[in-house]
C-alpha cells in the first residue's frame with residue numbers, strides 16, 4: 001500500500017491554517033496605533049508629587065494607578081509617575097484606596 005504524503009489538516013487556504021488573523025475576529029485588533037506618551041510630548045522629565053490634578057488623571061476611581069497600556073505612558077514615565085503617586089499618597093494628597 002502506498003503511503004499518502006502527510007497533509008496537515010487546517011492548512012486549507014482561506015481556512016484557519018495560513019491566516020492567523022481570521023481567528024482573531026471579534027477579539028481586539030492585532031494592530032493598533034500606539035498612544036504617544038503625554039509626558040514625552042510635553043517634555044516633562046520629573047513629575048511633581050504636589051501636582052495632584054495631573055496625578056489624579058492616572059488614578060482610577062478606586063484609587064488604583066492605571067497601567068501603562070491604558071494610560072499610554074512610556075516605561076520611564078510610568079515609573080516616574082508611580083514614584084510621584086506613592087509620595088503623594090504617603091502625605092495624604094492622594095488616596096491609597098477609595099471608600100466603598
Ligand SMILES: [Zn+2]
Pocket residue numbers: 037038039040073074075076077
Ligand atoms: Zn514618556
